Amino acid sequence: MTRKDAYIFLLERGMTALRLSLDENDREWYLQEFEFLHNVPSLIYETNLARHEYFWDTERRCYLEWRDAQAEERRETLESLYRDPLAELSRASSS
Numbered sequence: 001m002t003r004k005d006a007y008i009f010l011l012e013r014g015m016t017a018l019r020l021s022l023d024e025n026d027r028e029w030y031l032q033e034f035e036f037l038h039n040v041p042s043l044i045y046e047t048n049l050a051r052h053e054y055f056w057d058t059e060r061r062c063y064l065e066w067r068d069a070q071a072e073e074r075r076e077t078l079e080s081l082y083r084d085p086l087a088e089l090s091r092a093s094s095s
Contacts, residue, residue, distance in 0.1 A: 003052070006089035007044045011037065013081045020077070029074070036063040052093060060086070 001009070014037040021029035036059060043055055067078045 001088045001092055003089065003092040004044050006085060006092045007040050009088055010082070010085040011040055013085050014040070017078065017081055032063065032066050036060070056089075056093060 014033060017033045018030060018037075021033055039051075039055060039059065043051060046052060067075055070078070
């Protein structure tokens with residue numbers, strides 16, 4: 001899977017997370033998802049490696065810290081939604 005494909009996969013799962021946050025009428029969750037995902041479309045064709053590194057090292061890490069502080073059920077939902085796309089993005093970024 002290419003980096004571009006991994007970002008698209010991440011967005012697909014992110015749209016599911018956004019929908020779940022709206023279904024639960026949870027503004028904090030929605031805002032966290034939006035903050036995590038808002039730069040991803042511009043990264044799909046980005047050639048500047050520093051932007052990809054910033055997303056991985058800063059934006060992803062901030063999101064995971066927030067996720068890990070959530071109640072168990074939500075944390076498990078988010079882990080399952082993002083596990084595969086983040087693993088693919090990690091692999092694509094290291095190749």
